[in-house]
Amino acid sequence: MYTVLVLSALCVLVVQAQLEGALDSYYKERESMIEDELAASLGGNLTLSSREISANRILMREKYKEFDFAFQNPSHFNFSRLDMTYRNHIGKSPVYSIMKRMPKGAALHVHSSLMMDAEYMMQLTYEDDLYVCNSYGKMKLQFADGPPALPCPTSWRLLSEVRKEPADKERIDNILSKEFKMDYNAEDDINKVWDRFQKAFRATKMLLLYRPVREKFFYDALKKFYDDNILYIEIRSGLDELYEKNGTVHDKLYLARMYQKVASKFASEHPDFIGVKTILSVARKYNIKQVRDSLSDAVKLKEEMPDFIAGFDLVGQEDLGRPLADFIPALMEVKDKLDLYLHAGETNWFGTSSDENIVDAILLGTKRIGHGYALIKHPILMDAVRKREIAIEVNVISNVVLNLVEDVRNHPLASYLALGLPVVLSSDDPGVWSADALSDDFYVTFMGVASRRADIRTLKQLALNSIRYSALSDAGKSDALRLFNEKWDKFVDDLIESETTQ
Numbered sequence: 001m002y003t004v005l006v007l008s009a010l011c012v013l014v015v016q017a018q019l020e021g022a023l024d025s026y027y028k029e030r031e032s033m034i035e036d037e038l039a040a041s042l043g044g045n046l047t048l049s050s051r052e053i054s055a056n057r058i059l060m061r062e063k064y065k066e067f068d069f070a071f072q073n074p075s076h077f078n079f080s081r082l083d084m085t086y087r088n089h090i091g092k093s094p095v096y097s098i099m100k101r102m103p104k105g106a107a108l109h110v111h112s113s114l115m116m117d118a119e120y121m122m123q124l125t126y127e128d129d130l131y132v133c134n135s136y137g138k139m140k141l142q143f144a145d146g147p148p149a150l151p152c153p154t155s156w157r158l159l160s161e162v163r164k165e166p167a168d169k170e171r172i173d174n175i176l177s178k179e180f181k182m183d184y185n186a187e188d189d190i191n192k193v194w195d196r197f198q199k200a201f202r203a204t205k206m207l208l209l210y211r212p213v214r215e216k217f218f219y220d221a222l223k224k225f226y227d228d229n230i231l232y233i234e235i236r237s238g239l240d241e242l243y244e245k246n247g248t249v250h251d252k253l254y255l256a257r258m259y260q261k262v263a264s265k266f267a268s269e270h271p272d273f274i275g276v277k278t279i280l281s282v283a284r285k286y287n288i289k290q291v292r293d294s295l296s297d298a299v300k301l302k303e304e305m306p307d308f309i310a311g312f313d314l315v316g317q318e319d320l321g322r323p324l325a326d327f328i329p330a331l332m333e334v335k336d337k338l339d340l341y342l343h344a345g346e347t348n349w350f351g352t353s354s355d356e357n358i359v360d361a362i363l364l365g366t367k368r369i370g371h372g373y374a375l376i377k378h379p380i381l382m383d384a385v386r387k388r389e390i391a392i393e394v395n396v397i398s399n400v401v402l403n404l405v406e407d408v409r410n411h412p413l414a415s416y417l418a419l420g421l422p423v424v425l426s427s428d429d430p431g432v433w434s435a436d437a438l439s440d441d442f443y444v445t446f447m448g449v450a451s452r453r454a455d456i457r458t459l460k461q462l463a464l465n466s467i468r469y470s471a472l473s474d475a476g477k478s479d480a481l482r483l484f485n486e487k488w489d490k491f492v493d494d495l496i497e498s499e500t501t502q
């Protein structure tokens with residue numbers, strides 16, 4: 001009896017020791033699994049200086065506060081609404097204010113005419129010599145020396161004259177401000193959402209075809225991005241024919257030359273700004289002949305301004321436009337003269353023409369993929385993107401507004417970050433949804449898409465990627481990197497400083 005007791009007590013001890021050993025190795029394995037995943041994620045292998053570690057501690061303390069509050073109060077998690085109401089609360093967020101101050105490197109996916117918000121566009125309607133034709137709420141705008149000769153069912157009037165009568169001013173300003181905004185309707189399907197988006201685009205264009213206004217707009221847009229701590233921009237732009245108020249119309253190539261002139265003026269006035277390059281683009285709904293014409297304009301401009309023209313792209317809704325596959329011969333012919341930066345896979349569909357645009361983008365040698373939202377469904381293509389170092393230009397807020405994803409926690413970027421794929425963040429058309437040049441996209445990504453554990457290394461790697469995967473020459477990249485590192489060190493110092501002086 002006695003020996004049985006001793007034996008069973010021993011057994012219990014042995015079992016307990018075994019359990020403890022097993023638990024010990026379990027916890028170790030658990031920790032190393034989590035650590036291995038973080039190390040494999042974007043930025044996970046960056047080594048931080050001791051200053052950066054201090055700054056990171058401050059950043060993460062604030063992140064955990066906001067993040068954990070949302071985890072416990074999911075109804076307060078506001079990054080998943082097409083109407084952008086999170087902006088009403090963003091001002092109070094310490095993480096957001098850190099994002100604003102942070103140098104973000106470059107913005108590589110931005111459409112040139114949609115960089116400014118409706119409020120700014122309204123201001124442009126106060127420029128001199130603007131005529132309006134208002135027939136039953138349908139509005140046309142034209143700058144001119146005198147009443148335009150263009151058709152108008154009612155009559156052309158100077159907008160400044162219309163505004164002299166307070167009641168008329170209110171009515172016309174109401175119509176105008178609606179034109180520049182993308183209104184919100186939760187019921188709309190993706191095609192209707194794109195219609196509303198294009199409506200805002202058309203209204204904006206009415207002002208931007210006038211040469212003096214386009215110059216002012218472009219300069220102010222660069223300023224907005226620069227003020228958001230961006231040091232270099234690649235814009236996508238079609239070749240619009242600009243006009244003067246005396247009726248002179250410039251040829252298509254003029255716009256690219258104007259961009260270069262304004263960009264170099266801006267850079268000379270802002271020594272801590274690297275510059276601008278242009279990716280010429282054409283609507284994908286156009287036919288092959290029209291696209292070939294655009295390609296030949298692009299080749300001409302590339303020869304004329306090799307440093308200013310980065311390459312070529314096709315833009316517009318992929319589900320409805322022509323697939324890249326329609327343009328393969330045309331694009332193959334120019335491949336050696338012109339780099340491609342193709343939109344591909346900005347869709348929720350799988351196995352459709354829009355989805356398979358990613359295959360053609362890769363095979364055509366695209367330098368980066370615009371959006372690549374659908375890439376997550378294609379393991380072989382993801383491998384190719386990694387091996388060929390094709391950066392994915394992710395625009396999270398654009399994808400929310402244009403109805404690909406409601407809850408940003410479900411954005412495929414979460415997986416791209418976890419897989420450590422070559423990602424850059426950009427903002428697509430921030431003016432249309434009144435977002436910051438880039439801070440909003442960084443904030444929403446950091447708080448809503450990336451892991452709770454993602455820290456300053458993720459942010460720094462995203463900024464570094466934007467330089468690495470830019471169209472800058474090697475020398476240009478070194479300059480940009482040097483400038484970025486200076487700004488980054490200052491940001492880190494300021495963050496630590498603001499903490500100790502509080």
Ligand SMILES: *[C@@H]1O[C@H](CO)[C@@H](O)[C@H](O)[C@H]1NC(C)=O
Pocket residue numbers: 041042043044045046420461
């Ligand atoms: C770290 O990861 C980045 C991509 O996120 C990669 O480009 C770089 O080569 C890696 N560095 C090392 C030392 O592994």
Ligand SMILES: *[C@@H]1O[C@H](CO)[C@@H](O)[C@H](O)[C@H]1NC(C)=O
Pocket residue numbers: 075076077078085089090
């Ligand atoms: C989210 O929005 C609600 C109102 O819709 C607001 O009360 C709440 O404070 C917001 N949450 C955060 C974290 O900003």
Ligand SMILES: *[C@@H]1O[C@H](CO)[C@@H](O)[C@H](O)[C@H]1NC(C)=O
Pocket residue numbers: 244245246247248
């Ligand atoms: C029209 O205006 C532009 C710009 O002010 C000027 O360069 C051009 O000479 C003018 N053309 C005519 C025909 O007056």
Ligand SMILES: [Zn+2]
Pocket residue numbers: 109111343370428
């Ligand atoms: Zn785009």
